[in-house]
Structures are given as C-alpha cells and as structure tokens.
Amino acid sequence: GAVVSQHPSRVICKSGTSVKIECRSLDFQATTMFWYRQFPKKSLMLMATSNEGSKATYEQGVEKDKFLINHASLTLSTLTVTSAHPEDSSFYICSARRVAGIRTGELFFGEGSRLTVL
Amino acid sequence: GENVEQHPSTLSVQEGDSAVIKCTYSDSASNYFPWYKQELGKRPQLIIDIRSNVGEKKDQRIAVTLNKTAKHFSLHITETQPEDSAVYFCAAVGSYGSSNTGKLIFGQGTTLQVKP
Numbered sequence: 733g734a735v736v737s738q739h740p741s742r743v744i745c746k747s748g749t750s751v752k753i754e755c756r757s758l759d760f761q762a763t764t765m766f767w768y769r770q771f772p773k774k775s776l777m778l779m780a781t782s783n784e785g786s787k788a789t790y791e792q793g794v795e796k797d798k799f800l801i802n803h804a805s806l807t808l809s810t811l812t813v814t815s816a817h818p819e820d821s822s823f824y825i826c827s828a829r830r831v832a833g834i835r836t837g838e839l840f841f842g843e844g845s846r847l848t849v850l
Numbered sequence: 851g852e853n854v855e856q857h858p859s860t861l862s863v864q865e866g867d868s869a870v871i872k873c874t875y876s877d878s879a880s881n882y883f884p885w886y887k888q889e890l891g892k893r894p895q896l897i898i899d900i901r902s903n904v905g906e907k908k909d910q911r912i913a914v915t916l917n918k919t920a921k922h923f924s925l926h927i928t929e930t931q932p933e934d935s936a937v938y939f940c941a942a943v944g945s946y947g948s949s950n951t952g953k954l955i956f957g958q959g960t961t962l963q964v965k966p
Binding site: 762764766773774775776777778820823825826829839841842843844846 | 853884893894895939
C-alpha cells in the first residue's frame with residue numbers, strides 16, 4: 733500500500749512550451765503533497781507545499797507564476813512548468829503525506845519526472 | 851527555516867566495514883528524522899526513521915541515533931555490502947507550529963560506495 737504515481741516519467745519539450753506533471757496517491761488520501769526539484773548529484777530542494785482545496789505555499793525563491801500547482805482532489809496534485817526554458821530542466825519529484833491508516837504521517841514519493849527543455 | 855547539514859558528501863568503504871553518516875539540524879522544533887536511500891534516477895526510499903522522543907533505533911544492519919540537545923543525528927550501516935552503494939539523504943520534519951510544519955527538509959546527500 734501507500735503508492736504514489738507520477739506521470740510522465742520523462743518529458744522533452746521545446747523552449748517556451750508548458751509541461752504538466754501529475755502526482756497521484758493511488759491507495760490513500762493525501763491532503764498535503766510536496767513538490768521537489770533535484771539537479772544532478774544534488775539534494776532534493778522543496779519547491780512548494782500543495783494543499784487540497786487551497787493555494788499552494790511556495791518556498792522562498794520559487795516563482796509561483798512559473799511553477800503552477802493545483803491540488804484539486806485528495807489524490808491528485810499537478811505541477812505545470814509554464815513557458816519552460818533550458819534552465820528548468822531537472823528531475824521533479826512529488827511526495828504525499830498519508831493522513832490515516834497504517835504509516836500515518838509518513839511521506840511517500842512518486843517515481844519522479846525528468847524534464848528536458850531543448 | 852530549517853537547515854540540515856550532512857557529512858561527508860562522499861564515503862568509500864570496504865565491503866564488511868561500517869559506514870557512518872552524520873547530520874545536524876537547526877530548528878529545535880523538528881521532531882521527525884527520516885533517512886532515505888536513492889539510486890540513480892529513482893525515487894528516494896525510506897530506510898529508517900526516528901522521532902524526537904527516541905534516542906536510538908535499529909533495524910538489522912541499519913541504526914540511527916539522535917541527540918536532541920546537540921541537534922544532530924547519525925546513520926550507521928554495519929557489515930556493508932556492495933548493494934548498499936547509493937546516495938543517502940537525511941531529512942528533518944518540523945513539528946506543528948514550527949516554521950517548517952510537516953515539511954521534509956533534506957541534507958545535501960552522501961554518496962556511499964562499498965567496494966567488494
């Protein structure tokens with residue numbers, strides 16, 4: 733149990749286009765999801781906290797108009813990279829917090845999405 | 851906000867030896883400290899965690915110790931095996947009411963290489 737699915741796993745796009753990444757908790761409800769960005773051989777940097785039914789909370793230095801986050805249901809959060817540029821190329825990972833049942837409070841990670849902007 | 855420092859950045863050990871990775875955190879309100887193992891291109895996998903009301907926890911070859919007063923915690927891997935080679939991250943989560951409530955803040959990571 734406690735599976736988080738992230739899609740797509742890889743995406744290549746042209747500069748200037750927008751890309752949407754989905755994060756789904758498959759067998760549990762997640763009122764809170766987190767989005768991270770990871771550069772090669774670097775740590776995971778928290779970008780924003782996604783709350784179901786309300787606006788996301790962004791970490792300092794993260795452009796909210798650049799990285800649009802929507803958490804429309806208890807099992808789905810989306811990250812849209814708008815007008816992507818090569819510097820947005822990175823590995824994006826979501827995580828979901830289980831709020832009930834076994835392993836309550838633990839964070840479960842999606843598989844990650846590797847974005848390459850040409 | 852919370853700041854987590856992790857050392858060393860790289861660690862090379864001989865198979866069978868022990869490996870120790872250390873982390874310090876800045877926010878005394880943090881109360882949950884997980885450790886993750888990440889293989890190249892994969893998601894982080896939780897390997898062990900400890901809460902602030904516990905000083906030590908062990909799971910087979912892996913153990914974690916926590917010193918709340920000094921605000922540091924360590925990962926110990928004994929009898930290392932080549933398949934332990936990966937990047938390890940420590941993290942800290944703030945308790946309710948802290949500036950980092952529920953947020954998982956990662957250390958910089960340690961690349962562990964276990965030589966056969």
